[in-house]
Amino acid sequence: MKPPSRHLKLGLVNDNAVSCEAIRRLVATRDGYQLLWTAYDGAEAVEYCRTNPPDVVLMDVVMPRMDGVEATREIVATTECAVLLVTWSIPRNTSKVFEAMGAGALDVVTTPSMGNLEEIDTFFRKIEQIKTLRAPMAMPPRVQAAAPATEARSAQKLILLGASAGGPAALAEILSGLDATLPTGIVIAQHMDVRFGDDFISWLGDQTAWPVRKAQAGDAVTNGLVLVAGAEHHLVFRPGNRLHFTDQPAFAYIPSVNVLFSSAAEHWKGSLAAALLTGMGSDGAEGLKQLRQAGHLTIAQDEASCALFGMPKAAAAIGAAREILPLNRIVDRLAGFSLSN
Known part of the structure; x- marks a missing residue:
């Protein structure tokens, strides 16, 4: 029995x-x-x-x-x-x-x-x-990473941010600390219930001078604009640097940071920096590793500044992050990336 x-x-x-x-x-x-x-x-x-x-x-x-x-x-x-x-x-x-x-x-x-x-x-x-x-999250299938720096890249820059528990405060601190005139676009995946996703996006916009709106299928990354993944579908990049939606794979929490990061490793043509922030579980770790293998700047938030160190810890364990930084230094690092040649 x-x-x-x-x-x-x-x-x-x-x-x-x-x-x-x-x-x-x-x-x-x-x-x-x-x-x-x-x-x-x-x-x-x-x-x-x-x-x-x-x-x-x-x-x-x-x-x-x-x-x-x-x-x-x-x-x-x-x-x-x-x-x-x-x-x-x-x-x-x-x-x-x-x-x-x-x-x-x-x-x-x-x-x-x-x-x-x-x-x-x-x-x-x-x-x-x-x-x-609270259990380890399943990883999405590996994708073929984009070729690193030897391939011709556009001049446009992209900052990717992924977060779960503790994420709203961390994201608000990053956006309020970054000059809204920086020549970069920002795309965010934050675990959020579908019924409260729009409230979260509105709240986040109130915390920063950056324009913040929900990402739509077909959106292009635009300098000076923050696009936030909705909670109805995973957000992914497709050829041509355009954003689209997918419902696969079926994870407990949508949008998946792994799915967004992995698709950017495959399809984004340009300079890119990605930061994996506070959260429980392991979502985003494998995707961050694929971005690092593609030659991009990858950052994980350090334990001391995390509400929950699960996701950044998982990234550190597999060597996905080139740098592990406290939240205030992540702000400085992303600002420097945006202004670099």
């Missing part, structure tokens, strides 16, 4: 008694989950995570004493617990949601209402996705 699988241990953080009771009841209806404790503010949650750590913390955003942003920052920095933000209104709390994601929260979901099957389904699917993300 097959032994039962270990329960996924959850911690619940919410100052609203009605929300707590609703979530408790939902968790009790599903096999394979165990609610370890309930905390009613962030400070209490930090202490519980130290003494009785769950696998996933279900974290409210707005709370007294210590809010979800600061609690997430403390929990990610001091424990191995993953954080899923659970809030009743994402549009009303957009700034705090992306601040908490910058502090290391892995994803966000609306507080499920009892009887709303779609919200309940989404709630448990998010928890399962986080469980999947």
Whole structure:
């Protein structure tokens, strides 16, 4: 007889008694989950995570004493617990949601209402996705890398940025630190739920002088413009330096950094610098290696400045990064790249 699988241990953080009771009841209806404790503010949650750590913390955003942003920052920095933000209104709390994601929260979901099957389904699917993300991510098939510097290249320059957990804050710091008049275009792949991708792009645009918009099929990289991959499809380069969409391979998180980086290694004709930023798992490591093999500048964020060192660590382990730098030095390095001949 097959032994039962270990329960996924959850911690619940919410100052609203009605929300707590609703979530408790939902968790009790599903096999394979165990609610370890309930905390009613962030400070209490930090202490519980130290003494009785769950696998996933279900974290409210707005709370007294210590809010979800600061609690997430403390929990990610001091424990191995993953954080899923659970809030009743994402549009009303957009700034705090992306601040908490910058502090290391892995994803966000609306507080499920009892009887709303779609919200309940989404709630448990998010928890399962986080469980999947904590395991190493499968790599995409290798592509034939583009020929390095000996091949004729256009003068246009490209900066590629890939991130997951902790990415919003890291991306905001990079874009706010780079002069928006630099002669380069920027393309970003950030793991983000499809329902919040547009909010994220809007929020990111508010953090920087760079124009920021969602990438569209057929887009060309344009100097002075930031194109962000949507969460509906993987973003890829095709011949002619044009961006397109694909739904393959089917990863838990879309857009895949690996898929974007690998396609750029094959098709981008021009100078390119790529930085793999904070995130859990290994997405982007293999793609960054292919870019390095194609003769491009490849950078991984260092552990000290990462909310989660998983993705950059995976890149460092396979020799994908020419340079491993703290976030502020990544800004300087990308600025120097943009101005170099």
